[in-house]
Amino acid sequence: MSLFAAFALMTALAALAVLWPLSRVRAARGAHDADLAVYRDQLAEIARDAKSGRLPKAEAEAARIEVARRMLAADSAQEAAAIEEPARVARQVTRRRRAAAVFALLFVPVFAAGLYGRLGSPRLPGAPLAERLTAAPDRSDVAILVRRVEEHLQKNPNDGAGYEILAPVYLRMGRPEDAARAYAEAIRILGSSAVRHSSRGEALVVASDGLVTADAARAFADALALDANEPRSAYFLGLAAEQDGRAEDAARIWSQLLARTPANAPYRPMVAAVLARVGGAAPAAPVAGAPGPGAADVAAAASMSTDERNVMVRGMVARLAERLSTEPNDIEGWLRLVRAYGVLGDKDKAAEALKTARATFKDNAEALGRLDAAEKELAVKTGAGEKG
Incomplete structure (x- = not known):
């Protein structure tokens, strides 16, 4: 409650700061006073010009008469307006002050309280730092x-x-x-x-x-x-x-x-x-956990026949293809798969692997360049094999 009381006091002080200048009656200088000041300056200037000889006496006298006539007309207009103007101005000022007071004292606090009730947490208990440190x-x-x-x-x-x-x-x-x-x-x-x-x-x-x-x-x-x-x-x-x-x-x-x-x-x-x-060329990435022949595989392959070795190699290639179907973002794996199909003579599967890899790395210019190089290498080897 003490926090809300402090906020209420701060709101009241802010409203008072807004309303205090409105409650003071200030005598503003009207248009009549401004006109008289201009006419006085004109009379002083006419006197200086006549004294220095820049303005003939007859013209100086005529100018003084004209300025005096304007001063009398301004006085007459001021006297005519002085009867009704104060009351009208007072009514306007009173209305503006009342509207400002209502806005500052009622609308602003009510709006702030409603906004806090909607977005804030008025029922949230206080959490002083000392208590938080010991809790x-x-x-x-x-x-x-x-x-x-x-x-x-x-x-x-x-x-x-x-x-x-x-x-x-x-x-x-x-x-x-x-x-x-x-x-x-x-x-x-x-x-x-x-x-x-x-x-x-x-x-x-x-x-x-x-x-x-x-x-x-x-x-x-x-x-x-x-x-x-x-x-x-x-x-x-x-x-x-x-x-x-x-x-x-x-x-x-x-x-x-x-x-x-x-x-x-x-x-x-x-x-x-x-x-x-910085213009550097990316080296080939090491592939962790990629399927390939281990020491046991090499030892077993040495004692196998040609057909048995081909079966083993095709099984390894199949495992690599299966892994790439679930983990396609491995450019090194795709390159190895394409080369393996080329060694096995499966040109159709190699072409299909290249097509899938290009679709996977369509936004990677470096990967696409490496796939193009692998395709050219495959074409050269295939052509050499066919000629032999």
Whole structure:
């Protein structure tokens, strides 16, 4: 109730600020006073011109008479209007003041209360900060949870796990400087790791609005020194090279990163896009988990007859085709399937695989180029086989 009383008082003060100027009677200077001021200026100017000789005496006298006549006419008009004008003006001013008072004192508060009743939560109980800090944890209130962890770290400054938990939360809350400091504390207490250095570097990049600073670059270099395959650090070091104007270094770093990035990695399209931005060529992607002959298959094939080996190969090709029917966004798999059909002499199946792959990658110019190259290679091999 005290909060609503404060709001009511603030509303009353705002209305009073609007109505106070309207309640004061101000004597505005009318048109008559303005005309008299102009005529006086004209008389003074005529006197100056007559004294200096620029205006003959006869003309000066005639001008003074004309200005005096206009002044008398203005006085007469003012006297005629003075009888009815004050009452009419007073009535108009009174009506305007009443309308403004009704609007400010009634309409605005009623409208605000109705809007709050519809969109607000008038029955929601208060939640003072002190009570929220002492109440049971509410996982939806991230700010309170962060505050509690901060208080815990103030009492236990060597709790590295607390800093490591708090750092990514800071980053999601839009506090990258605090996140970088928390990661630095975690490294100091828990020791170095590629993920911690890389995460600290990313926080520093976010804090500098996307610029890879020298401190951030050192953090990424430290991460790669611990794990040469840490992808985030390689990406940002390539970005640092691009920002420094070293496009060739950026292309080399991103090309190496792309070469060891699995085809199904979620960040692979982003790396391919930045590599294309600096004019680099995308290398072939390693295919994780693609069906192919293992050591046992090779050993078994050595003891098989030709027909048995063909059956085994066709079974592997069939498994690859089946996988691509459910996971079509694997350009490497399609290229392997086309080549396999070419080796087996199934030109129709190879052509059908090329058609399906082109439909899948119709918006990917790089993939379409590789499919065209595979088709030409297939045509050359098929032609050579037919001639032999």
